[in-house]
Amino acid sequence: MTQARLMDGTALARRIVEDTARRAAELTARTGVVPCLATVLVGEDPASVTYVRMKQNRCRKAGITSRHVALPASTSTAELVGTLRELSADPTVHGILLQHPVGDHVDERAAFEAIAPEKDVDGVTFASFATMSFGLPGFVSCTPGGILRLLDEYGVELAGKRAVVVGRSAILGKPVGMLLLARDATVTYCHSRTRDLSAAVREADIVVAAVGRPRLLRGQDIKPGAVVIDAGYNAGNVGDVDFDSAVERASLITPVPGGVGPMTIATLLEQTVTAAEAAAQGLAAA
Amino acid sequence: MTQARLMDGTALARRIVEDTARRAAELTARTGVVPCLATVLVGEDPASVTYVRMKQNRCRKAGITSRHVALPASTSTAELVGTLRELSADPTVHGILLQHPVGDHVDERAAFEAIAPEKDVDGVTFASFATMSFGLPGFVSCTPGGILRLLDEYGVELAGKRAVVVGRSAILGKPVGMLLLARDATVTYCHSRTRDLSAAVREADIVVAAVGRPRLLRGQDIKPGAVVIDAGYNAGNVGDVDFDSAVERASLITPVPGGVGPMTIATLLEQTVTAAEAAAQGLAAA
Known part of the structure; x- marks a missing residue:
């Protein structure tokens, strides 16, 4: 069986941080x-x-x-x-x-x-949640924003696809579902009260595991060819997905570590520079 | 085949408005x-x-x-x-x-x-959307709030059930999905870009049609025994659900008119009195 291609968050995050550093230096030099x-x-x-x-x-x-x-x-x-x-x-x-x-x-x-809200570079305010949910300009929660960047980087089409988000936290599950919905995915939220989680997840073209339970999802839960994003963070660098069995079924999968993790800080840094650029522009306009 | 029981929004709305009027009179008499x-x-x-x-x-x-x-x-x-x-x-x-x-x-x-936010009795602000989404105290959007009241009135269990919301507007589809999620339903958002809408809707124990397309959903899209909430509002008093075919499959269904419609204003009035009570209490405490 063909193994999934790995989604390299470390490499993408490095490029984002390099680009962010260039923008920061340019802003400082100019203003x-x-x-x-x-x-x-x-x-x-x-x-x-x-x-x-x-x-x-x-x-x-x-x-x-x-x-x-x-x-x-x-x-x-x-x-x-x-x-x-x-x-x-x-x-x-x-x-x-x-x-x-x-x-x-x-x-x-x-x-x-x-x-x-204009300084909420971690994307934790009500205003940021609402702008994410309504597809309006604003800062995103860092891990959800990083996940979308990874999906885009690997050319994953979202419109019309079935996306299943496992987890519904304010900072991760809920906003990542809203970002996927704003990109025209058909989004299902699963959680601890979901009956037959495995059946629900098997419907997914894109799975986002964001619940913090080690190896909750296994290969048998993954539709062959699905894209698997593991945003779990458990002791011992174990994700929410059993990597060894899921890698045999998915087409793309994030490793843990080195998948979603590095994207979070990269998004935080990028949004901080975006906020500084906006503030500098506001000063220049005033 | 057994026909679905009708969910009488007119009757429930009348009781809510009567109760609201009593609370308003009591507040005025007291303060x-x-x-x-x-x-x-x-x-x-x-x-x-x-x-x-x-x-x-x-x-x-x-x-x-x-x-x-x-x-x-x-x-x-x-x-x-x-x-x-x-x-x-x-x-x-x-x-x-x-x-x-x-x-x-x-x-x-x-x-x-x-x-x-404390006067947002129509539930349209970012803050109200976020409090609905996070299950926190606050005002709800009136139609979504009314839908949840109807479901409760008819004893529909939500926890662990599959709920499918068709539509993702800021004022109706998105918040009703979030309210269902906060009540532990497994929630799927479908919309104009959803592929095979019929298959997605057939998974639902609870269907909320909130898209404004006349008779978009038909009996064949409804899982036998499902609860069907028609929040559509189209010309000629036609809902988003083809009532005549859906009533043969559902266990409970809202008629159009007389289902969801009356609940919207009832919720608006009730939340206005709640806001007045809170303001009066704030004055008394000051």
Whole structure:
């Protein structure tokens, strides 16, 4: 049996970041504006600290300044909202990333909504969700946006195709389904309450697994020739798809790691520079 | 063959409006606050004039004041946004309805976004779409909200069921799918680009037709025993479903007229009183 072609997120992300770095350098040379991403971290969760540091390193390499705001774990919703409003109003900040989780005592939604939509380069606000859903201009959630870029890079036709999204999180499953729908796919949302998940997934020309359950989908669930996007992130670099059996059935598949993962940060960096370009243009027009 | 039971939207809407009128009267007696719906109409499109008048009449019967703002067809986006912001800031107005369409020269989205979410009783803002999508408290779009009420009234179980929404408009198809997803249905969005619509619809335990194409769906497209919601509104009181053939296959079906239609205004009135109650409570707490 023919094995699926791998969708190389690492290579595509590298090209996006190189292009982003060129745009950042050009913007700085032309206007003096250095793109700036503000990263906000509440508490000291080790994984979150690592994620934020990784994002800062990538920013630096792409010619993007990062401004880090470290808040104590005891930060209240009102304090966090205040910080995010200040950053939203600060003309030297172009993008804002609130690292989540923010702690159970904080109203995460209130915090997200304190981010100005034009600085929401992580795509977490209601406004960004709605613009994604309605096919309007705006920032996309980074992982869903990265998935669409990967599909486009590999020439996957979306219009009229059956797409099945497994998972319905606010940051991944829901927006990726809406982006696919805006591109004229026929989209089905499956989730933990779906009966006969396997039958539903077997209808899919394009499968997006975004649920965080190791190897939930196996080769037998994949329609021969389908495109399989594994956005799962589980311990031990295991995706939501059992790669070894799915690779025998799919036509295209993302490996884990090296598939969807690298696209997330690339999209974040790209959107930060886009925000900085828009801000610089706004200044020039004012 | 057994015919489907009819889902009587007229009767359910009447009960909702009666209950709403009781709540309005109780609020006015207790606090002196009379619930007020502002209706904003741009231009003099005859259908729009009729719709607005109908809504005003229903308001009056339910103990809701309506304040009508008639703007000339030449109204600019900035002027319309200004009017909607004033109404959003006016403490005597509890709900705002912008009758659409507003004319091609107006940025309808900018206008909708000028409506304060706490007065968005028609459920048209980005914030309302997002709260519907994420299962958070907020106002729903009136027709989708009315459809969910009908399903609940007739005891239709949603969790784990396959729901197919035909149509993906911002005001009807997209939000009704999100409301069904939030209630744990497995939801598929079909639309004009869907290939083999009939096969996709035949998978559905619950079909919502919301596309505005007369008799697009026929009995042969309906899985025996499915629940059929016809939200179509076409000339001559014809729905998106061919009633005569679908009624032979479905277990429950909404007639046109008298099914989904009456639920829309009932939901609008109910949400206006809910907004007034919340505003009065806010005043009492202040």
